[in-house]
Amino acid sequence: VSRDFLPRGSGIVTRRPLVLQLITAKTEYAEFLHCKGRKFTDFDEVRQEIEVETDRITGVNKGISSIPINLRIYSPHVLSLTLIDLPGITKVPVGDQPPDIEQQIRDMIMQFISRENCLILAVTPANTDLANSDALKLAKEVDPQGLRTIGVITKLDLMDEGTDAREILENKLLPLRRGYIGVVNRSQKDIDGKKDIKAALLAERKFFLSHPAYRHMADRMGTPYLQKVLNQQLTNHIRDTLPAFRSKLQSQLLSIEHEVEVYKNFRPEDPTRKTKALLQMVQQFSVDFEKRIEGSGDQVDTLELSGGAKINRIFHERFPFELVKMEFNEKELRREISYAIKNIHGIRQVLPCLFTPDMAFEAIVKKQIVKLKGPCLKSVDLVMQELINTVKKCTKKLATYPRLCEETERIVAGYIREREEKTKDQVLLLIDIQVSYINTNHEDFIGFANAQQRSSQVNKSAVGNQVIRKGWLTINNIGIMKGGSKEYWFVLTAESLSWYKDDEEKEKKYMLPLDNLKVRDVEKSFMSSKHIFALFNTEQRNVYKDYRFLELACDSQEEVDSWKASLLRAGVYPDKSSTENDENGQADNFSMDPQLERQVETIRNLVDSYMSIINKCIRDLIPKTIMHLMINNVKEFINAELLAHLYSSEDQNTLMEESAEQAQRRDEMLRMYQALKEALAIIGDISTSTVSTPAPPPVDDSWLQQARRSPPPSPSTQRRPTLNNPPTRPLSGRGPAPAIPSPGPQSGAPPVPFRPGPLPPFPSGGEALGGPPQVPSRPTRAPPSVPR
Numbered sequence: 001v002s003r004d005f006l007p008r009g010s011g012i013v014t015r016r017p018l019v020l021q022l023i024t025a026k027t028e029y030a031e032f033l034h035c036k037g038r039k040f041t042d043f044d045e046v047r048q049e050i051e052v053e054t055d056r057i058t059g060v061n062k063g064i065s066s067i068p069i070n071l072r073i074y075s076p077h078v079l080s081l082t083l084i085d086l087p088g089i090t091k092v093p094v095g096d097q098p099p100d101i102e103q104q105i106r107d108m109i110m111q112f113i114s115r116e117n118c119l120i121l122a123v124t125p126a127n128t129d130l131a132n133s134d135a136l137k138l139a140k141e142v143d144p145q146g147l148r149t150i151g152v153i154t155k156l157d158l159m160d161e162g163t164d165a166r167e168i169l170e171n172k173l174l175p176l177r178r179g180y181i182g183v184v185n186r187s188q189k190d191i192d193g194k195k196d197i198k199a200a201l202l203a204e205r206k207f208f209l210s211h212p213a214y215r216h217m218a219d220r221m222g223t224p225y226l227q228k229v230l231n232q233q234l235t236n237h238i239r240d241t242l243p244a245f246r247s248k249l250q251s252q253l254l255s256i257e258h259e260v261e262v263y264k265n266f267r268p269e270d271p272t273r274k275t276k277a278l279l280q281m282v283q284q285f286s287v288d289f290e291k292r293i294e295g296s297g298d299q300v301d302t303l304e305l306s307g308g309a310k311i312n313r314i315f316h317e318r319f320p321f322e323l324v325k326m327e328f329n330e331k332e333l334r335r336e337i338s339y340a341i342k343n344i345h346g347i348r349q350v351l352p353c354l355f356t357p358d359m360a361f362e363a364i365v366k367k368q369i370v371k372l373k374g375p376c377l378k379s380v381d382l383v384m385q386e387l388i389n390t391v392k393k394c395t396k397k398l399a400t401y402p403r404l405c406e407e408t409e410r411i412v413a414g415y416i417r418e419r420e421e422k423t424k425d426q427v428l429l430l431i432d433i434q435v436s437y438i439n440t441n442h443e444d445f446i447g448f449a450n451a452q453q454r455s456s457q458v459n460k461s462a463v464g465n466q467v468i469r470k471g472w473l474t475i476n477n478i479g480i481m482k483g484g485s486k487e488y489w490f491v492l493t494a495e496s497l498s499w500y501k502d503d504e505e506k507e508k509k510y511m512l513p514l515d516n517l518k519v520r521d522v523e524k525s526f527m528s529s530k531h532i533f534a535l536f537n538t539e540q541r542n543v544y545k546d547y548r549f550l551e552l553a554c555d556s557q558e559e560v561d562s563w564k565a566s567l568l569r570a571g572v573y574p575d576k577s578s579t580e581n582d583e584n585g586q587a588d589n590f591s592m593d594p595q596l597e598r599q600v601e602t603i604r605n606l607v608d609s610y611m612s613i614i615n616k617c618i619r620d621l622i623p624k625t626i627m628h629l630m631i632n633n634v635k636e637f638i639n640a641e642l643l644a645h646l647y648s649s650e651d652q653n654t655l656m657e658e659s660a661e662q663a664q665r666r667d668e669m670l671r672m673y674q675a676l677k678e679a680l681a682i683i684g685d686i687s688t689s690t691v692s693t694p695a696p697p698p699v700d701d702s703w704l705q706q707a708r709r710s711p712p713p714s715p716s717t718q719r720r721p722t723l724n725n726p727p728t729r730p731l732s733g734r735g736p737a738p739a740i741p742s743p744g745p746q747s748g749a750p751p752v753p754f755r756p757g758p759l760p761p762f763p764s765g766g767e768a769l770g771g772p773p774q775v776p777s778r779p780t781r782a783p784p785s786v787p788r
Contacts, residue, residue, distance in 0.1 A: 003073075004197055005030070005043040006085070007051050008188070012094075015058050017068040017108065018050065018085040025074035033070035046071070062095030066108045079231040084112055089134045106138070114142050117241075119233050125155040126165045126182070130174055146177030147695060152226065153182045156214070157207055164213035169221070175699040181229065182214065182221045246683050253676045260673045263666050274656035281398055282646065285408060286638045288394040293631060305558075307390050311631070314382045315623040317565040322375035323615055325574050333607070337364055337600045361603050365610050366435050372614070376427045376622050383626050384420045387634060388413050400662045404646070404655045411645045415637050416630070423629040430621055434614055446609040468492045469566040471559075473499070476532055477551040485553070494570050497535075512544060519567055520575040522551055531560045535572070 007013050030040040032049060040046045050069060057065045064087060086109050093101040113120050120143060122135035130136070130153075139149040153165055171179040184204040186195055201223060208218035219225070292307035305313060340360035391412045398405040439445075469492045476485050488499040488509060496514060501507040516539050522532040530553035537543050543550045554560045564574065646655060658666075 003043045005046040014087045015064045016054050019068045019070045020083045021072045022078040022081045023074050028075040031072045120149045121152050123152045126153045150178045151176045151180035156182050157184050166213040181226045183223050282643050292390050310386050319379040321565045326371050337603045362438050364607050369435050387416050402659050419630045474553040476553040517572045518575040531557050
């Protein structure tokens, strides 16, 4: 940077990570992320701001924090790099530092250097024991291959006379895959004397050129060379990651292109913009609504039935099931027939020769027809609710304009409710039409008692044993001692209900005939999430083994209703509650004489025959009526009249007012789209022929692991057995300073020389020496850092 702006001092100075972004520019200034818009041209103020911002978070008594300070420096004298200055590892807490200060700093450092696209500068002073370097130890943990680690040796000028770090810098001792680079920084005396950075760089260059141990490698030493190496790694990183980066940008562009397509032609100054948008939105709403009703929509719901599919289920499963539930209540029907016959005769004596009264038949039939109003109106309500739900789903695409969305939903929902009233009137009219005239001359109507029984047998044989439904059900009422509840694959045909071990239908567990079976609801237990229904025999026989009931469980009530509708097609009808059969113990439960019984049976069969005709007619007419008066009418209204209603409801400008969130999202999407296109264009212009060298070969860096058990002697003491650490410069080691670019080749490392292993144990006095022991080069050497 060639500027003095980092705080200096004794002890721990860097107490927060400093993210330093160097950006090549024509003018020189600095910017902090926490001071947006303020440009610092005086770098003394930059230093003061770093100190103030550090104290603001950590306090003034040596506290630390992992919250980084972000600083950008724009200068024509820098290469584009991102550096992160991290605190050095402190062993003993001081001031406001916590007892686990060492672990906290370690975790902070690991948080940054663990990233794969980070280059680690393991900074170690030359006048300390390199084998005990915390920076190299941490770098080895996250970069065992050594592809991202560059050793930086500082304080070369402060080594004792007669000692040097030549073998370290030549990567011969304690080698690293990417080697070491030596630098000479300003001393505290130089800083106090306001020595210029440029003068310091010249002094550093002079030192390497004039020093006999380093002059042969002076071109590969110094701060400018370190800067060049880091920039080369950035270039290599860009070149290596360019294809993957291009693919990522293209995938991001494709993911937002569909959404941006809507915004591309956005012209806020266009006076017709709102009119065009209104027409497009209404047309889109109309298309979406019709697709959801007719099918083949672009957004298929895979979680539940909706739209036209759910209406179809209402027509062909729910509505017929509701009709049958009201149709078959045998005891009540017979009781009503007997009352009708007796009431028609009145006080007159019933003679055995009289015919069965037709007035009783008409009275009973009309009462049964009127009961059909409930299921018919309920089906209209269900269809209306589904249409409104469909409208709500379609209006989600209008969320760009909140008022338009609200008005569209209000107008269409209001029209659906209008059509609901007219459809209900028409449905009631159809029922009244059926009540108004009992057509006993209908071709399907029978006139004698046994015809209905023969007819049912013919119908059943005509159906055959075809498969009606398959699916998974749980048999719920098997005791724990017999295996408990278990899920089976059920197959329902027109004559039987079978279940298998699985859906391959190879191992049949049981086959249950459907004769004399009925279905009833079972109340859901408190602990169970299943919905249950039961099959039972009307003749009080066991249905399955020793069980009078066969309880079957499903995951949802809709699935239960669907199975009931399928059982209904197979002739298994729902059971009515028996609570109504025992009525107050009155004299109503009198026994009928044979004449009355025959008349009741005759009218019962006549009613059954005529109601089957009515049911067939109602099942056909009600869905057609709902389709014509509600669904098709609503589609026509949306296509032809919705736009006019919107124009008349509110001012166009109010309707087409964008939400603030949507306007912000549009601007962000357009900016992102343009940025991605520009990035792809820039990448396309970059030449992929960047000169690079292959990664250096691996080196024997096992010394890093050995250093944890028994640290080897410092290489800095190879030429002199003593080492005195001068107090001129603080000795606190700095943590590894990572740079953002990922590893790239620098230069091949020299071959690793042979290093003698540890000494074998000395033999006892009586033992013969098997061979000469391994002797270190200087056996009289004192331990590192201990003066004689």
